[in-house]
Amino acid sequence: MIFVTGATGTIGAEVLYLLKTSDQVVRAGIRQPTVAQLAENAIAFDITQPASFGPALAGVERMFLMRPPAVTNVAETLFPLIDAAKASGVHQIVFLSLLGAEKLSFVPHRKVEIYLQHSGIDYTFLRASFFMQNLQTAHGAEIRQRREILVPAGNGKTSFVDGNDIAAVAVRALTEDGHRNQAYDLTGSEALDYPTVAALLSLELGYPIVYRHPSLRSFLSYQRSRGVTAGQALVMAAIYTTARFGMAARVTNDVARLLGRPPQSLQGYLAQHRQAWLD
Numbered sequence: 001m002i003f004v005t006g007a008t009g010t011i012g013a014e015v016l017y018l019l020k021t022s023d024q025v026v027r028a029g030i031r032q033p034t035v036a037q038l039a040e041n042a043i044a045f046d047i048t049q050p051a052s053f054g055p056a057l058a059g060v061e062r063m064f065l066m067r068p069p070a071v072t073n074v075a076e077t078l079f080p081l082i083d084a085a086k087a088s089g090v091h092q093i094v095f096l097s098l099l100g101a102e103k104l105s106f107v108p109h110r111k112v113e114i115y116l117q118h119s120g121i122d123y124t125f126l127r128a129s130f131f132m133q134n135l136q137t138a139h140g141a142e143i144r145q146r147r148e149i150l151v152p153a154g155n156g157k158t159s160f161v162d163g164n165d166i167a168a169v170a171v172r173a174l175t176e177d178g179h180r181n182q183a184y185d186l187t188g189s190e191a192l193d194y195p196t197v198a199a200l201l202s203l204e205l206g207y208p209i210v211y212r213h214p215s216l217r218s219f220l221s222y223q224r225s226r227g228v229t230a231g232q233a234l235v236m237a238a239i240y241t242t243a244r245f246g247m248a249a250r251v252t253n254d255v256a257r258l259l260g261r262p263p264q265s266l267q268g269y270l271a272q273h274r275q276a277w278l279d
């Protein structure tokens with residue numbers, strides 16, 4: 001049995017889909033599962049509610065673990081979940097982390113990595129670069145409504161990766177031998193700055209999308225006005241600042257090596273999903 005957290009999220013939903021289509025026995029952790037989801041082996045699971053851990057983990061051998069973006073205090077949430085997993089007999093955790101996490105002691109992902117390394121459970125870290133899907137999720141509304149991308153990343157380059165490539169690697173790590181106690185750096189095949197991303201998006205959509213680099217103060221107040229919590233906005237600002245200083249630009253071969261094919265390109269991704277910005 002494989003337990004998938006964040007099963008309605010960008011990566012978790014695809015992990016769940018790929019596991020199901022390859023006939024794995026899976027359980028999906030969802031905060032408020034519908035009757036239809038419960039019938040498909042989902043379970044009520046909330047990382048802030050330790051009472052939900054026991055039922056979710058019963059009979060589970062491996063787990064796909066992600067940190068929900070709004071969860072900043074991992075010591076009170078993910079650490080107890082890892083303890084419960086250990087007590088319940090989970091023997092491998094594939095954790096969705098962040099590119100460069102090993103050098104970013106302030107990000108919650110690194111704290112979880114260190115905790116996992118000391119847990120005695122076999123781990124696989126997926127240290128992912130920025131998801132191409134952010135252009136649909138985090139930035140979707142501003143691209144559709146304001147025709148702009150607003151992130152404090154300056155002209156720093158980012159090695160954007162398709163979340164579906166990350167999910168495919170997660171499934172390999174969960175179902176094949178050879179991935180225990182490994183860390184993978186998952187990136188696309190090129191690093192692009194946001195002015196180039198905006199230009200590619202403009203080309204795809206047929207009208208201009210403008211990149212604006214806000215000050216940290218205006219980025220934080222913009223995110224707060226969208227309902228993002230202060231803690232989450234600060235983590236976002238910190239992560240975009242690392243991109244600004246070139247720390248998200250690293251391109252690796254891990255996706256191609258693990259999947260046996262090149263990663264999705266940003267142009268390919270934009271063409272495949274163009275309707276998302278036109279609706």
Ligand SMILES: NC(=O)c1ccc[n+]([C@@H]2O[C@H](COP(=O)([O-])OP(=O)(O)OC[C@H]3O[C@@H](n4cnc5c(N)ncnc54)[C@H](OP(=O)(O)O)[C@@H]3O)[C@@H](O)[C@H]2O)c1
Nearest residue numbers: 006007008009010031046047048067068097128129130131
């Ligand atoms: N976005 C990027 O570019 C990027 C890059 C590298 C790493 N990461 C990391 O990847 C992770 C996922 O990021 P994302 O932006 O793609 O998020 P996401 O998948 O959209 O996250 C939302 C998921 O978290 C679940 N969730 C929210 N609160 C929960 C709770 N209290 N208990 C259990 N589940 C909860 C949601 O489930 P419900 O349906 O229950 O709401 C949903 O499935 C984050 O840790 C992020 O830092 C992101």
